[in-house]
Amino acid sequence: MAVRIGSSRRKSRxxxxxxxxQRGKINITRYLQSFNVGDAVVLKVESSIHKGCYPLRxxxxxxxxxNKRRRCYEVSLxxxxxxxxxxxxxVHLQRLVK
Numbered sequence: 001m002a003v004r005i006g007s008s009r010r011k012s013r014x015x016x017x018x019x020x021x022q023r024g025k026i027n028i029t030r031y032l033q034s035f036n037v038g039d040a041v042v043l044k045v046e047s048s049i050h051k052g053c054y055p056l057r058x059x060x061x062x063x064x065x066x067n068k069r070r071r072c073y074e075v076s077l078x079x080x081x082x083x084x085x086x087x088x089x090x091v092h093l094q095r096l097v098k
Contacts, residue, residue, distance in 0.1 A: 012056050016047040031091050035073060039065045040096035043075075043088065052089025062096055 009016065026046060035041060043054060043061050052072050063075035069087060076085045 008055060015045065015056055015059050018047060026091065033090050033093070035065045035068075035090065035093065035095075037065055037067065041065060041073075041075060041093040042096055043077075043086075043092060044094050046091045049089070049091050052087070053092060054086045054088050058086065 026048060030046075031049075041063055043058050043063060045053060045056065045059055058077065058079070061077055061079075063077040063086070065073050066076050066085065067074040072087050072089050073093065074085055075088055075093070076083050078084075
């Protein structure tokens with residue numbers, strides 16, 4: 001069997017880059033935002049904060065908040081016909097605007 005080369009952030013240059021107007025310190029309200037159980041959220045990575053980041057293959061997907069775990073949230077989404085649960089820091093989540 002072949003050995004896997006690279007880490008989880010391999011080939012993620014464009015997903016992890018910010019526009020030049022968004023660089024610098026993030027807003028504290030975004031870091032401390034709260035969600036209710038059942039809210040629909042979009043997984044958008046905040047590249048300046050590595051804590052609580054999800055696997056980047058789920059970038060841009062819509063998920064449902066299932067539970068809160070200390071500072072992070074359990075979110076579930078359907079991937080390939082199966083429900084998957086991720087534990088994500090709220091800085092990497094955005095509310096889904098309908």
